[in-house]
Amino acid sequence: MKKNGIRDVAKMAGVSITTVSFVYNNPDRVKEDTRKLVLDVAKKLNYTPDFNASGLRGKTNLITLIVNFNVDEQSHPTISEAIPHISKHLTALGYYLIPFFEPEEKETMYLNSIISNKQICGSIFMASKKNMKLLDLLIEKNIPTVVIGDLENYSNKVFCIDIDNSKEIKNLVNKLYKLGYKKIAYVSGNIDYIVCEQRLKGYYDSVKENNIHSPIVLGYTEDAEKIKQDIKKLISNKKDIPDVIICKDDIKGIYVISELLRNNIFPGIDIGVIGIGGISASEYIYPNLSSLSFSIKNISKLAVKNLNDMIINNKIISGQKYIKTKFLFKESLKEKSINS
């Protein structure tokens, strides 16, 4: 019942321990036949390298996932949905994932220790708040890192993946003006979050350029109740009712739809509502939420692919990669308008 080690494999295959190790870590240095033989024996003996021992010698396949948002504060469906995908892709490549949530004082300590002890070989950093202490640490320690987020200031230091927040929202608003919408409001989230700030900027940019009306921004919060209050106030003044409300994310779009319905204003008929994200929940509700959507699955896949490349090639890459968005037309926006 004792577990088989590298020694057992070597003995049974009639080769040295070194050779067995090379099969796993330096396959080019082993003759094809020998390699096959060793792998066969390993399989027979149910052998897999002990990762503690490998780790002790400097080899590791642990990846940290750092999520710098507070799970208690709110739900982040996009992020929650990404984790399983990231995990699956990493596992398929032989890595193990250790996720860290809400890196406060204590967790920063753990991470520091893991990083200093070289117990991780890479990191995926989910940018959300503006606190970049941990990202700075990862960069300083030369840990291969991929950021999921749109961080201009960091794109020369790490590899970032996201949609082009400001530009995408600006384009969306521009498009709506072109389609004939005269008054476009925007529901922002808490601008302590980078993504909220960026998307809001996109809205401002378009409104100013088009100069048809002044900016109408509400929310500035993640709190559903406050958003609903803002919506109620917005629609109470009949003259002020906009043609379309764009929401910083789908969840807020759902809040808005709920509140409009409650006040007998029908989304898609009386007023257009648009979310951002394309999460599955946007199809649960009635009327279905139109959304500027992007694939979180795709982002996850790209993040893992790029991270793996860095690790394999032992070369840290930087830059900003933007993924495409796609406008999903649903019931909450008048068909004639956006479809044309």
Add this chain to the structure above:
Amino acid sequence: MKKNGIRDVAKMAGVSITTVSFVYNNPDRVKEDTRKLVLDVAKKLNYTPDFNASGLRGKTNLITLIVNFNVDEQSHPTISEAIPHISKHLTALGYYLIPFFEPEEKETMYLNSIISNKQICGSIFMASKKNMKLLDLLIEKNIPTVVIGDLENYSNKVFCIDIDNSKEIKNLVNKLYKLGYKKIAYVSGNIDYIVCEQRLKGYYDSVKENNIHSPIVLGYTEDAEKIKQDIKKLISNKKDIPDVIICKDDIKGIYVISELLRNNIFPGIDIGVIGIGGISASEYIYPNLSSLSFSIKNISKLAVKNLNDMIINNKIISGQKYIKTKFLFKESLKEKSINS
């Protein structure tokens, strides 16, 4: 810049390596003064034990989280919401979490290897599908394990935490009959999932006992479209319209509300709708979804607490722990009825 090891701490503190190690692993065997001294020096030198080296000697603080559902198939908000909480609680106790999703062939192999190599000290198993191969493996290998789920057959082997699915749903239906509802329908999920089977049983049990009408069960699927079709069919026959529709989970409750609204039947006025879970989404929608709710945060906390106890006391505990539910009255159910 070289990282400080146990040797450096020992030297600076003027004690042996053994003593330093004891401070971390066997504090009782070290004099109070010595212990403090060592800890001080460790702090000064920024020392934390290398977990690869500890692991190699048999000590580990890695916990696996095994999620046996397919993330591609559907979203499981309850499970997704639990992960950050589990992670946070574990980290606070000094453990690291490695989550595995969808344990198919390959991942089973990885897990097998991790388990055999004694690289984990415990596991949290999220029961969902009926495939218990990995749970059997954990039990066979004597890995301290906590199951999040209601597994009658396993409660003598592992510690399980969940709500008492069958009984809770049976009680709920009983209560509704007592309140005067005459016809109660149930939207089930795919009964390949244990939880779906159990909750459905609760519904059947109550319907049979009360014997007011025959069971009306729809869905049997996780597919929103199919559920919506079923609902449409159900309400198309005016005579068949039930007083209340209970849904296996909140997500399905949201599907049902959407479809009812689309057909001009107003939830909470024309018909009652109830979900199970109490996820945040149930408050996003209009009308708000009434729900038999329970705290996933609480389940997560209890799971970690019990797991830690087992590891600390080096003793595997079994049994089934049920947590309480609370009926949350919202707009989707007539107030007079359930409030009384």
Add this chain to the structure above:
DNA sequence: CTGAAAGCGCTTACAG
């Protein structure tokens, strides 16, 4: 209460 020493299972520089 404390220490010297063996050894966990690997990787890799070095030698051939």
Add this chain to the structure above:
DNA sequence: CTGAAAGCGCTTACAG
């Protein structure tokens, strides 16, 4: 292309 051997940073049985 392959092997003997050092050593990664710890834990713990043993001795005192």
